[in-house]
Amino acid sequence: MKEKVVLAYSGGLDTSLAVKKLSEEGFEPIALIVDLGQPPGEIDEAVEKADKIGAAKTYRLDAKEEFTKNFIFPSLKANAKYEQAYPLSTAIGRPLISKLMVRVAKQEGADWVAHGCTAKGNDQVRFETSLKALAPELGIIATARKWKISRTEGLAYALECGIPLSIKKENPYSIDENLWGRSIECGVLENPAIKPPSDVYKWTKAVKDTPDEPKEISIYFEEGIPKSIDGKEMHPVELIATLNKLAGDYGIGRIDHLENRLVGIKSREVYECPAAEVLIKAHKDLEELVLTRELLHFKPLVEQKFSELSYYGLWFDPLMQAINAFVDSTQRWVTGTVIMELYKGQAKVIGRESKNSLYAAEMATYEEGDLFDHSAASGFLKIWSLPLEIFARIHGNDENKEEVVCQVLR
Numbered sequence: 310m311k312e313k314v315v316l317a318y319s320g321g322l323d324t325s326l327a328v329k330k331l332s333e334e335g336f337e338p339i340a341l342i343v344d345l346g347q348p349p350g351e352i353d354e355a356v357e358k359a360d361k362i363g364a365a366k367t368y369r370l371d372a373k374e375e376f377t378k379n380f381i382f383p384s385l386k387a388n389a390k391y392e393q394a395y396p397l398s399t400a401i402g403r404p405l406i407s408k409l410m411v412r413v414a415k416q417e418g419a420d421w422v423a424h425g426c427t428a429k430g431n432d433q434v435r436f437e438t439s440l441k442a443l444a445p446e447l448g449i450i451a452t453a454r455k456w457k458i459s460r461t462e463g464l465a466y467a468l469e470c471g472i473p474l475s476i477k478k479e480n481p482y483s484i485d486e487n488l489w490g491r492s493i494e495c496g497v498l499e500n501p502a503i504k505p506p507s508d509v510y511k512w513t514k515a516v517k518d519t520p521d522e523p524k525e526i527s528i529y530f531e532e533g534i535p536k537s538i539d540g541k542e543m544h545p546v547e548l549i550a551t552l553n554k555l556a557g558d559y560g561i562g563r564i565d566h567l568e569n570r571l572v573g574i575k576s577r578e579v580y581e582c583p584a585a586e587v588l589i590k591a592h593k594d595l596e597e598l599v600l601t602r603e604l605l606h607f608k609p610l611v612e613q614k615f616s617e618l619s620y621y622g623l624w625f626d627p628l629m630q631a632i633n634a635f636v637d638s639t640q641r642w643v644t645g646t647v648i649m650e651l652y653k654g655q656a657k658v659i660g661r662e663s664k665n666s667l668y669a670a671e672m673a674t675y676e677e678g679d680l681f682d683h684s685a686a687s688g689f690l691k692i693w694s695l696p697l698e699i700f701a702r703i704h705g706n707d708e709n710k711e712e713v714v715c716q717v718l719r
């Protein structure tokens with residue numbers, strides 16, 4: 310009897326070759342197509358293709374809601390961006406796909422799972438670490454590493470064995486898309502000195518093509534999670550899709566990132582993440598209104614760790630659970646509304662309010678009604694400057710060792 314293998318299938322060239330290769334090598338390939346919000350047409354095409362090239366079975370799983378609730382929202386609560394730039398859209402999709410690979414493998418009684426990622430990328434890492442964490446008993450086949458087929462050979466091979474190709478010569482990019490963003494790499498982008506050609510973008514408009522009038526929107530968050538736009542409550546998936554379209558039309562969310570991959574190389578990556586850009590900015594701003602100074606100064610350390618763990622494929626490390634527990638404990642106050650202005654490639658926060666606001670107008674004001682105790686400042690300063698005063702009495706200070714005579718002007 311043939312051994313079953315569950316393959317994470319995208320419909321692209323590499324995973325299509327993987328189906329062929331796996332069956333040639335005597336396996337029974339089961340294609341798993343996970344819908345994380347990529348264009349529906351592409352998923353239909355992938356399903357059709359999987360059948361055509363000989364997948365024994367094809368699964369199509371809609372994971373948009375789980376992706377949003379359990380992967381996007383934790384990232385948003387952690388304001389997660391790898392190297393302060395990349396909202397991790399591809400990175401956080403991989404552990405979920407892995408989880409579903411395991412689920413299907415169990416259901417099918419398969420002993421093997423497979424992915425088609427290259428040996429130079431981060432995605433192989435994310436699949437394999439996640440698979441090991443979730444089901445160490447499963448064997449993993451990395452088809453692209455195992456059969457080392459170059460792109461040209463692959464294309465020739467695909468033609469030979471009748472794999473339908475949607476990759477046109479003029480689209481030489483490697484693209485990964487889901488609700489949280491679109492990643493584009495390869496082709497001319499490999500030269501980091503060159504401006505990305507306009508054809509790499511699909512979700513975002515060039516600034517010159519965006520409306521001449523700014524648009525104001527309000528986003529309401531409840532405990533760190535976006536619930537409505539302009540007072541209209543939305544399903545999480547719909548909310549993100551809506552913002553992708555809206556902000557994308559204003560040219561927001563284009564990211565050109567010279568990135569440090571886990572495997573040690575730098576690579577030039579272009580992303581389109583309109584909703585992520587808007588939501589992370591709004592969320593961060595709301596936190597500034599409701600969290601204490603100490604929490605605000607500490608949380609970025611945790612956010613950076615969250616981002617690295619996600620990027621490095623360590624989503625299922627127990628540290629991640631601990632970090633999420635910390636982040637969640639900070640989010641109980643992050644309820645309120647942020648007003649943003651979308652204009653010419655920028656999303657700017659122009660206002661915010663919350664029932665949990667720590668902004669004390671009567672303390673902050675320089676106008677009438679000021680309740681700040683001005684007389685307390687002198688005592689505070691006596692103590693605050695005490696260590697400096699003591700040090701200076703004992704050691705003096707280099708700053709005024711030099712004798713400089715000041716000239717009297719008048």
Ligand code: ARG
Nearest residue numbers: 399400431483484485492578
């Ligand atoms: N560099 C990004 C990351 O590691 C994007 C990867 C995109 N993957 C792809 N198959 N095009 O998360």
